[in-house]
Structure formats: C-alpha cells, structure tokens
Amino acid sequence: MIEKIILAGFGGQGMMLLGKLLAQAAIAEGKQVTYFPSYGTEVRGGTAVYHLIVSNEEIFSPIIEEADTLIIMNQPSYQKFKGMLKPNGLLLLNTSMIKVNNPPDATIYKVQATEIASKLGNVLVSNIVMMGAYLAIKKLFSANLILDQLQAMLKGKKGDLFAINKKAFESGIQVIESTSR
Numbered sequence: 001m002i003e004k005i006i007l008a009g010f011g012g013q014g015m016m017l018l019g020k021l022l023a024q025a026a027i028a029e030g031k032q033v034t035y036f037p038s039y040g041t042e043v044r045g046g047t048a049v050y051h052l053i054v055s056n057e058e059i060f061s062p063i064i065e066e067a068d069t070l071i072i073m074n075q076p077s078y079q080k081f082k083g084m085l086k087p088n089g090l091l092l093l094n095t096s097m098i099k100v101n102n103p104p105d106a107t108i109y110k111v112q113a114t115e116i117a118s119k120l121g122n123v124l125v126s127n128i129v130m131m132g133a134y135l136a137i138k139k140l141f142s143a144n145l146i147l148d149q150l151q152a153m154l155k156g157k158k159g160d161l162f163a164i165n166k167k168a169f170e171s172g173i174q175v176i177e178s179t180s181r
Contacts, residue, residue: 002055003140004064008081009073009094011040011048014127017153018071019050021131024149025141026054034062047077054140069138070106071130073097073113092134094126109137109176116171125168132172143173 005022007015016037026033032055040046051064066086072078073094082104085091091106096114111133117126128150135141147166154162 002053002057002059003069003138004067005052005054005069005071006049006064006067006081006084007052007071007073008047008049008077009127010077011046012124013048013073014124015048015050015073018127018131019052021146021149021153022052022054022140024153025145028145028149029141031056032059034059036062047080049077049081069134071134073126073130075099090137092130092137094130096126109133109179111172111175113172116175117168120164120167120171122164122168125165128165128168129172129175132169132174133176134172136173136176143169 007019009015019035019037023033023035034053036051038049040048051062053059053062067084067089068086069090070081070085071092072081074097078098085104085106087105089106091108093108093110094113095110096112111130113126113129114123116129117123135143135146150165151162
C-alpha cells in the first residue's frame with residue numbers, strides 16, 4: 001500500500017495541521033511516512049501545500065509527481081494542483097470555495113467544508129471536516145486513531161478546541177456516508 005496525498009489551500013486553512021495529523025496517525029500505526037510542507041511567503045492567505053506519502057514499505061523519495069489523492073480547499077490551489085492528480089485518482093474539493101471547471105479524470109467528492117464548519121461555529125475547522133470526509137472515503141485509518149492523535153495535538157491551551165474539531169470530523173464522515181447511500 002502506498003498513498004500519495006497533496007493537501008493545498010490558503011495559509012490559515014489548516015493544511016499543515018491536516019498533513020501533520022495524517023502523518024502522526026500513519027507513524028502511530030507503524031507505517032512509513034515522508035512529508036514536505038511548503039508555505040507561501042505571506043503569513044496568511046498565501047498558498048500552503050503539504051505533500052505526504054504513506055506506505056507499508058520504504059519510501060525512496062518525498063517528491064510527488066502524481067498524487068493518488070488531492071485535498072483542495074480553495075480555487076487557486078485547485079487550478080494549480082489539479083494537473084498533478086493521477087488518472088482516476090481521488091479529488092476531494094471544498095466546494096464552499098471552489099467552482100469546478102475542466103475537472104480532471106478523477107473520482108470527485110464535493111464537500112462544502114467551510115459552510116459546514118461555519119454552521120458548527122468555527123470556520124477554522126473546515127480542514128477537519130475534510131479529514132472526516134477523506135477517511136470515510138479511503139478508510140486509511142480508524143476514526144478513533146485520528147481522534148486520539150487530534151486530542152494529543154490539542155493539548156494545554158488548545159484543549160478546549162477538541163470538542164468542535166470532533167464535531168467537524170464527524171460531520172465530514174456524515175457528508176460522505178449520506179452521499180454513498
């Protein structure tokens with residue numbers, strides 16, 4: 001098993017947290033992991049992209065030329081990275097901020113992550129909505145493993161954020177499960 005994932009959005013949309021969360025879960029399960037976070041020069045609002053490879057075997061290069069999965073949070077990132085998806089790959093889009101034009105040959109899931117997060121009371125958890133959706137589709141890790149890793153990351157002053165992140169995660173799972181019926 002090898003999964004090559006590119007996560008992209010504006011700085012501040014939580015792509016680094018999302019990538020780190022997936023990487024930590026993979027490490028906790030004893031999988032091989034490489035990751036390459038990249039930030040725009042802006043503090044907020046620039047492009048943030050996270051290249052992540054998870055495998056059962058040794059990984060020889062952290063470079064992703066063709067992704068199995070793209071998790072995209074905004075229009076500029078969609079335009080920039082859609083060409084990096086392998087044919088019939090998984091494209092998970094935050095359609096609260098993306099209008100799909102010239103879609104690639106892919107399995108596309110449209111999740112209104114920003115809208116869902118806003119209804120939950122904190123737009124900043126839209127990345128965790130996408131995490132729930134991704135895991136409902138790929139089933140790469142158990143929900144409990146992700147929630148354990150998330151709780152470990154949200155310690156101390158951030159501890160009170162776990163409850164809303166859990167709701168966001170569960171909402172992302174529900175979006176996919178309701179469309180799969």
